[in-house]
Amino acid sequence: MSEIRNTVTSLDTNKKASNQKEDTILEVNNLTISFRTNSGLVRAVRDISFELKRGKTLAIVGESGSGKSVTSKAILGISAGNSITDSGEILYDGMDLLKIDEDDMYKLRGDRIAMIFQDPLSSLNPIIKIGKQITEAMILKNKTSRVQAKKDFNERLAILSANAIEATGEEEKVKELAKTFDTLNIEALQLETKYNDSYTYAEELKADIEEFLFLVEKKQKVDTKAAKKNLKAKLAKVNDELFRRGNEAEIKKLETELDNADVTLVDEKLSEETTKTLNSLTSIIDKILAQTKPNFLGFAYLAHTSQADKIKDMEIEKANELSEQILQSEFLVEFKEYTKKAIINSHEKSLEKKENLLPALKEAADFYSAKEYTKKDALAKAKEISALVKDSIDTLETHKDSEVYTFGSSLNSAIERYFKAVKNNPKEEKRYASQTAKRDKLIAKGKTIDWKVLPKVVYDLDELKANIVAVPDDLKHHYQGVVTDYDIDFDKRTEKLIESFRKTASKVVEKVTPTTARETAIRLMEEVGIPEPRIRYNQYPFEFSGGMRQRIVIAIALSANPEILICDEPTTALDVTIQAQILELINKLKKERNLSVIFITHDLGVVANMADEIAVMYAGKIVEKGTVDDIFYDPRHPYTWALLSSMPDLDTDEKLDAIPGTPPNMIYPPKGDAFAARNKYALEIDFEEQPPLFEISETHSAATWLLHPNAPKVETPASITSRIERMRQKNGGAQ
Numbered sequence: 232m233s234e235i236r237n238t239v240t241s242l243d244t245n246k247k248a249s250n251q252k253e254d255t256i257l258e259v260n261n262l263t264i265s266f267r268t269n270s271g272l273v274r275a276v277r278d279i280s281f282e283l284k285r286g287k288t289l290a291i292v293g294e295s296g297s298g299k300s301v302t303s304k305a306i307l308g309i310s311a312g313n314s315i316t317d318s319g320e321i322l323y324d325g326m327d328l329l330k331i332d333e334d335d336m337y338k339l340r341g342d343r344i345a346m347i348f349q350d351p352l353s354s355l356n357p358i359i360k361i362g363k364q365i366t367e368a369m370i371l372k373n374k375t376s377r378v379q380a381k382k383d384f385n386e387r388l389a390i391l392s393a394n395a396i397e398a399t400g401e402e403e404k405v406k407e408l409a410k411t412f413d414t415l416n417i418e419a420l421q422l423e424t425k426y427n428d429s430y431t432y433a434e435e436l437k438a439d440i441e442e443f444l445f446l447v448e449k450k451q452k453v454d455t456k457a458a459k460k461n462l463k464a465k466l467a468k469v470n471d472e473l474f475r476r477g478n479e480a481e482i483k484k485l486e487t488e489l490d491n492a493d494v495t496l497v498d499e500k501l502s503e504e505t506t507k508t509l510n511s512l513t514s515i516i517d518k519i520l521a522q523t524k525p526n527f528l529g530f531a532y533l534a535h536t537s538q539a540d541k542i543k544d545m546e547i548e549k550a551n552e553l554s555e556q557i558l559q560s561e562f563l564v565e566f567k568e569y570t571k572k573a574i575i576n577s578h579e580k581s582l583e584k585k586e587n588l589l590p591a592l593k594e595a596a597d598f599y600s601a602k603e604y605t606k607k608d609a610l611a612k613a614k615e616i617s618a619l620v621k622d623s624i625d626t627l628e629t630h631k632d633s634e635v636y637t638f639g640s641s642l643n644s645a646i647e648r649y650f651k652a653v654k655n656n657p658k659e660e661k662r663y664a665s666q667t668a669k670r671d672k673l674i675a676k677g678k679t680i681d682w683k684v685l686p687k688v689v690y691d692l693d694e695l696k697a698n699i700v701a702v703p704d705d706l707k708h709h710y711q712g713v714v715t716d717y718d719i720d721f722d723k724r725t726e727k728l729i730e731s732f733r734k735t736a737s738k739v740v741e742k743v744t745p746t747t748a749r750e751t752a753i754r755l756m757e758e759v760g761i762p763e764p765r766i767r768y769n770q771y772p773f774e775f776s777g778g779m780r781q782r783i784v785i786a787i788a789l790s791a792n793p794e795i796l797i798c799d800e801p802t803t804a805l806d807v808t809i810q811a812q813i814l815e816l817i818n819k820l821k822k823e824r825n826l827s828v829i830f831i832t833h834d835l836g837v838v839a840n841m842a843d844e845i846a847v848m849y850a851g852k853i854v855e856k857g858t859v860d861d862i863f864y865d866p867r868h869p870y871t872w873a874l875l876s877s878m879p880d881l882d883t884d885e886k887l888d889a890i891p892g893t894p895p896n897m898i899y900p901p902k903g904d905a906f907a908a909r910n911k912y913a914l915e916i917d918f919e920e921q922p923p924l925f926e927i928s929e930t931h932s933a934a935t936w937l938l939h940p941n942a943p944k945v946e947t948p949a950s951i952t953s954r955i956e957r958m959r960q961k962n963g964g965a966q
């Protein structure tokens with residue numbers, strides 16, 4: 232029996248200092264995940280890397296068991312208990328999601344990164360009404376995020392002021408500017424809160440009118456007098472001047488009409504006149520709800536400087552423009568000037584610290600390269616150097632430098648991994664030796680045994696140590712690049728910082744009360760295409776069809792307004808027509824909300840119309856990735872060919888090509904290209920050596936030896952090329 236040696240490798244070492252690009256929202260580097268099981272280590276994900284671009288859809292396509300769900304769960308931090316993350320990083324907003332603690336992960340999960348699972352029933356609680364399931368998390372998360380936003384705003388304004396004072400020495404002036412900025416934001420928030428209240432009452436009023444008309448039409452029992460009273464009261468609460476602006480006269484007229492309206496039912500019907508009044512009310516509310524929101528900061532400024540009259544009777548859009556112009560030219564121009572000085576000051580201070588840190592980083596790398604050190608010393612050193620690194624961060628930078636932010640956690644986890652292996656390797660060797668000896672003894676005695684010796688899991692200590700060294704080493708290289716980068720657009724950074732202040736401030740007023748949560752839920756239900764959401768709101772999951780349940784799950788995912796939506800086979804459990812509708816819905820939401828989507832599926836056909844980029848996964852590896860056009864019109868990996876030819880093609884009677892064989896056992900992944908055994912184009916080397924990802928173009932790469940310059944020329948199979956040709960023609964000859 233051949234001995235199987237399982238050396239777990241962690242290939243962090245050759246990773247070049249990576250820093251997230253601005254158009255990339257999520258980046259996965261060298262992710263490797265295994266599972267401990269009774270029959271050995273399952274290598275579910277093996278050294279995969281990909282990027283998700285902001286506002287784009289990345290499809291991950293592959294057969295069952297290829298590691299798609301394991302990857303997406305790792306991003307959300309919900310990996311199974313028996314999982315081991317052997318190496319890698321998942322970068323999001325300056326953090327490595329593999330290394331942040333559960334509290335921070337909780338804040339991201341659902342809130343900024345949301346996930347939709349395959350089976351909508353399992354994501355819904357059967358005994359809680361749909362409406363409550365949508366609103367519950369909304370209310371809870373809102374509280375924490377408002378407190379957080381206020382804190383963020385104050386902290387950063389304090390840092391900004393301190394830097395501006397340091398740079399200019401003009402303490403009085405800076406304090407006055409900061410105070411004005413703060414006051415303006417508070418006053419803007421007051422305007423916004425009032426506006427939002429009217430907005431909510433207008434929504435409720437509209438809903439109540441709808442319900443009233445609905446009940447009358449269906450000849451249900453209605454207390455029409457009470458209904459009228461309620462409508463009047465609600466309309467009176469839609470009283471914000473900004474909200475009503477431009478429609479004041481019309482609303483007043485309708486108010487009087489409603490006052491005088493006769494709501495007695497004649498032949499179980501409302502009078503034509505009253506119906507008309509109610510319908511007019513609905514349409515004017517619709518009009519206002521769709522209007523552009525006021526520029527609250529601009530309005531607050533004008534009020535603050537007694538110039539409110541300038542925009543008093545102006546329609547909102549014009550007033551927005553003028554107030555922004557005045558705000559910019561009177562206050563912001565000066566505020567920006569000081570902000571820019573503060574940013575430069577903070578940048579230069581941080582630069583100096585970074586420069587001074589270079590020798591310390593080198594010293595740390597040397598320390599960790601040493602032959603021996605105790606865990607205690609290693610951690611103490613990490614603490615010391617991490618504090619210095621943290622101190623070197625430029626806190627006024629809006630784009631977080633992930634390399635720097637994750638330094639401490641990366642270093643600690645590399646140290647932990649190394650010392651864990653130092654402790655476990657000898658134990659594992661011993662266990663393996665003693666089990667083998669026992670087995671051999673029994674065999675020598677002629678006994679048959681019904682158990683297997685579990686494969687040995689030992690870690691390569693040299694590599695693990697190199698991973699520790701790489702952390703300070705990488706940062707040193709990264710800092711060397713930073714300190715010689717003179718090409719910084721400080722005006723752009725100033726704009727961005729002020730923009731982010733304004734955004735944070737408006738988060739403070741995004742108040743979610745039970746009533747507004749209900750309205751949001753109903754709006755979301757409408758957005759995801761649930762008919763009669765007001766009635767559906769009070770129903771239980773079993774009262775919904777499969778497609779509708781999936782829509783509800785999507786509404787829940789959207790309720791926190793996430794940036795990233797991960798869809799793990801969201802349509803597999805649905806029949807074909809419903810599938811198409813859900814795909815269309817996801818596409819629509821992505822566009823409207825500028826979501827970045829990871830779409831997981833085993834069906835290449837599904838992604839043609841929705842993905843921007845595709846990563847093809849096989850046996851835990853990405854074997855090909857590229858844009859949709861790369862993958863559909865110029866596929867290079869034989870596995871991608873196989874996937875393409877197993878797609879049902881409505882235009883031909885050609886037999887469906889099933890992919891021969893089965894995926895490999897991931898406890899013993901094949902040595903070379905995992906697809907070799909099922910691949911009729913496989914070369915000898917495919918069975919021997921793992922092919923690297925060959926770059927075909929800037930966007931396109933594939934891991935197959937067929938792309939090696941010395942490989943024999945293998946043409947794309949004719950059945951694929953003819954399919955591609957047909958696809959091209961169908962799409963109007965698009966390349």
Ligand SMILES: Nc1ncnc2c1ncn2[C@@H]1O[C@H](COP(=O)(O)OP(=O)(O)OP(=O)(O)O)[C@@H](O)[C@H]1O
Pocket residue numbers: 266267268273274275293294295296297298299300301302311312313314833897
């Ligand atoms: N907790 C676990 N313990 C052991 N093995 C696991 C565990 N979770 C996943 N695996 C294994 O990891 C591999 C990848 O699983 P994953 O769920 O990512 O597949 P998938 O690509 O999502 O497939 P599917 O299309 O069936 O959903 C499979 O071989 C699976 O059996």
Ligand SMILES: [Mg+2]
Pocket residue numbers: 299300301799
């Ligand atoms: Mg899965």
